[in-house]
Amino acid sequence: xxxxxxxxxxxxxxxxxxxxxxxxxxxxxxxxxxxxxxxxxxxxxxxxxxxxxxxxxxxxxxxxxxxxxxxxxxxxxxxxxxxxxxxxxxxxxxxxxxxxxxxxxxxxxxxxxxxxxxxxxxxxxxxxxxxxxxxxxxxxxxxxxxxxxxxxxxxxxxxxxxxxxxxxxxxxxxxxxxxxxxxxxxxxxx
Amino acid sequence: xxxxxxxxxxxxxxxxxxxxxxxxxxxxxxxxxxxxxxxxxxxxxxxxxxxxxxxxxxxxxxxxxxxxxxxxxxxxxxxxxxxxxxxxxxxxxxxxxxxxxxxxxxxxxxxxxxxxxxxxxxxxxxxxxxxxxxxxxxxxxxxxxxxxxxxxxxxxxxxxxxxxxxxxxxxxxxxxxxxxxxxxxxxxxxxxxxxxxxxxxxxxxxxxxxxxxxxxxxxxxxxxxxxxxxxxxxxxxxxxxxxxxxxxxxxxxxxxxxxxxxxxxxxxxxxxxxxxxxxxxxxxxxxxxxxxxxxxxxxxxxxxxxxxxxxxxxxxxxxxxxxxxxxxxxxxxxxxxxxxxxxxxxxxxxxxxxxxxxxxxxxxxxxxxxxxxxxxxxxxxxxxxxxxxxxxxxxxxxxxxxxxxxxxxxxxxxxxxxxxxxxxxxxxxxxxxxxxxxxxxxxxxxxxxxxxxxxxxxxxxxxxxxxxxxxxxxxxxxxxxxxxxxxxxxxxxxxxxxxxxxxxxxxxxxxxxxxxxxxxxxxxxxxxxxxxxxxxxxxxxxxxxxxxxxxxxxxxxxxxxxxxxxxxxxxxxxxxxxxxxxxxxxxxxxxxxxxxxxxxxxxxxxxxxxxxxxxxxxxxxxxxxxxxxxxxxxxxxxxxxxxxxxxxxxxxxxxxxxxxxxxxxxxxxx
Numbered sequence: 085x086x087x088x089x090x091x092x093x094x095x096x097x098x099x100x101x102x103x104x105x106x107x108x109x110x111x112x113x114x115x116x117x118x119x120x121x122x123x124x125x126x127x128x129x130x131x132x133x134x135x136x137x138x139x140x141x142x143x144x145x146x147x148x149x150x151x152x153x154x155x156x157x158x159x160x161x162x163x164x165x166x167x168x169x170x171x172x173x174x175x176x177x178x179x180x181x182x183x184x185x186x187x188x189x190x191x192x193x194x195x196x197x198x199x200x201x202x203x204x205x206x207x208x209x210x211x212x213x214x215x216x217x218x219x220x221x222x223x224x225x226x227x228x229x230x231x232x233x234x235x236x237x238x239x240x241x242x243x244x245x246x247x248x249x250x251x252x253x254x255x256x257x258x259x260x261x262x263x264x265x266x267x268x269x270x271x272x273x274x
Numbered sequence: 275x276x277x278x279x280x281x282x283x284x285x286x287x288x289x290x291x292x293x294x295x296x297x298x299x300x301x302x303x304x305x306x307x308x309x310x311x312x313x314x315x316x317x318x319x320x321x322x323x324x325x326x327x328x329x330x331x332x333x334x335x336x337x338x339x340x341x342x343x344x345x346x347x348x349x350x351x352x353x354x355x356x357x358x359x360x361x362x363x364x365x366x367x368x369x370x371x372x373x374x375x376x377x378x379x380x381x382x383x384x385x386x387x388x389x390x391x392x393x394x395x396x397x398x399x400x401x402x403x404x405x406x407x408x409x410x411x412x413x414x415x416x417x418x419x420x421x422x423x424x425x426x427x428x429x430x431x432x433x434x435x436x437x438x439x440x441x442x443x444x445x446x447x448x449x450x451x452x453x454x455x456x457x458x459x460x461x462x463x464x465x466x467x468x469x470x471x472x473x474x475x476x477x478x479x480x481x482x483x484x485x486x487x488x489x490x491x492x493x494x495x496x497x498x499x500x501x502x503x504x505x506x507x508x509x510x511x512x513x514x515x516x517x518x519x520x521x522x523x524x525x526x527x528x529x530x531x532x533x534x535x536x537x538x539x540x541x542x543x544x545x546x547x548x549x550x551x552x553x554x555x556x557x558x559x560x561x562x563x564x565x566x567x568x569x570x571x572x573x574x575x576x577x578x579x580x581x582x583x584x585x586x587x588x589x590x591x592x593x594x595x596x597x598x599x600x601x602x603x604x605x606x607x608x609x610x611x612x613x614x615x616x617x618x619x620x621x622x623x624x625x626x627x628x629x630x631x632x633x634x635x636x637x638x639x640x641x642x643x644x645x646x647x648x649x650x651x652x653x654x655x656x657x658x659x660x661x662x663x664x665x666x667x668x669x670x671x672x673x674x675x676x677x678x679x680x681x682x683x684x685x686x687x688x689x690x691x692x693x694x695x696x697x698x699x700x701x702x703x704x705x706x707x708x709x710x711x712x713x714x715x716x717x718x719x720x721x722x723x724x725x726x727x728x729x730x731x732x733x734x735x736x737x738x739x740x741x742x743x744x745x746x747x748x749x750x751x752x753x754x755x756x757x758x759x760x761x762x763x764x765x766x767x768x769x770x771x772x773x774x775x776x777x778x779x780x781x782x783x784x785x786x787x788x789x790x791x792x793x794x795x796x797x798x799x800x801x802x803x804x805x806x807x808x809x810x811x812x813x814x815x816x817x818x819x820x821x822x823x824x825x826x827x828x829x830x831x832x833x834x835x836x837x838x839x840x841x842x843x844x845x846x847x848x849x850x851x852x853x854x855x856x857x858x859x860x861x862x863x864x865x866x867x868x869x870x871x872x873x874x875x876x877x878x879x880x881x882x883x884x885x886x887x888x889x890x891x892x893x894x895x896x897x898x899x900x901x902x903x904x905x906x907x908x909x910x911x912x913x914x915x916x917x918x919x920x921x922x923x924x925x926x927x928x929x930x931x932x933x934x935x936x937x938x939x940x941x942x943x944x
Contacts, residue, residue: 109702110722110748137700211545211616212681212700214637231681231701 090165139210355780371883845920
């Protein structure tokens, strides 16, 4: 089970992890931005074209240095998982879970930080300035940004990550229950 | 089958995790349930009945819509949205022969030579006492600075004037309340004067570039256009304008941008100032100064072209000078009002008291009070000067600001109940608000990205509170697709209730910019049905078949021809030689409504032409091959239209074929 989880993590290298959808009356088909482990994809050029009026930075892969080491990090996490599976030590499983949770939390925080910077750090020479307005995309869920409705949700990779975390937590939980039962049985015997 | 206990556990676990994940997935996607999935909007049940004009019935309004880059003007019926006609204005039209016939070619003459196209933006109706009078409609040529006058008796372009000392006529052709003047403000400032003064580096913009706004006078009887006077202005960009009315009659308001005087990357560099200007011009006073001789004649060569209805021929007049007034020297004819931010539309409400500036980059819509403007001028309440012109204090002339109206406000039209309708390009909607209280009352999406909007009579003293029409910049998925280039799109909304209501989408030609709509009853009684043949003073008219003839003048051959159902006279012409230039002067002898004839000849490098009943028009033709060349009527005129044809024999250059022409008499048979 742990091995399957660890291998599933590798899928994250190839599928989008997160997506941001933008809807406006004049974009009936919607615009979207996908975040992969190593790059942005989707309508980045259209979004950039729109955002330059309000002075937002151009979305490009270079603005997210994490793209350089994120794939490596995922491989490392996956290898750690495989080691844990092979070794079969409970403590390793625990460490794996903690590492993965920390990774998830860090990823969310990092995305928030990027979004904050992206939405607040506006070019002072922008053509359109709306007083008190910032354009930080939502971390998860819905937000109105001027004429756009923005939705931020996990994509395939995000779901896999959640799944893996759930699975590991489950395994750990069962292992712990096993352990406590064994302890209880041992107690009964004595 | 025995499954080990820990395996069972694993299966249960996987199931649980999958269930958990799907629950989470569902939850997040339920959040998405509120996403709009389609642009098909709710149109209420009776919308169809409101726009249905049953066969044989008439629309209630004429809608004159600019053709944009087509250079022409579209005429639609409302509420049906049916295209009735496309009036040739600035662009050649091979269908009617406009710009191809010898008579119409002078209409498109300018100091740049013959310009067979333009970029036509803003139709504006002629006014009497601040209301539509149904007589003329004007439209500007944005590219080669021109203004055209279209006669609504004939739906024909009657006058075109070129604007000197202008580099693009966008801020035009807005009309004063009794059509005393129509204005023309330059979109681009440029260096003016002698060759040496004009040949300057572009980065010397701030020192060398200047603007002008011109006041064009249409002669009330003839519709002939002339430039009454021109006002010098700082080197900024003029965008749109509207005339004062009622209390503000005598004033004209122009929106201005690029007060930064940027000359490159204007997208950024002309968008830096928090406020640009609306320029208020006291044209009554300017007119008086012009009459008192306080202006100066300056070089300003320009064409004034006029269609003579008696000769059915255009006449070009060339003027070398223009009368200019210097507002800095005169002191009290021009004032600037600060207006946030790069104002586009500049619109005056029906009472004439309020002026709305739509700063296309601004997050609010300022409304100025004419009474306060007068007080500020009287009290010299100036916050400074711009190139020697007083700048009124913003707060002193402000009636108030519409807060959070929407994004990208462009233009405002009005109803008679004190409401304003502003188009929002960025947020793609029309926003209705109260002019007095500045309160936003309603908003409705447009599909997509509205530019101009029109309420019938919505920029006059007497709006007709029935519809607002959106002229959109983006069409996308609203119609059957037609490749990369889609139809242009307009939308009709009802404004009869408190809430605006979408009734109809209708496609338009060219790119629609501004438009005017006016009750059909104002125009219908004026319609000319045909031209009286006895009033035709064309030099080559044939007032009957007996007057037809063919004349040679060197290598020029003039054919005086007539058309009547269903033959050409003459229909056989011989003696034309290679190298000749043949002019067919065709008179349509019909004297009834809706019997135009067409005339076309094989392989003409020129065009065909339509000749209205009682009219004479001339098509030029240079033969390209020896042989017999057919000619025929192109406008299906009768049961024997197909038989309305003839032949021209073309002989080699220098041949001695005798010049002769005839239509066989009935008795002679074939």
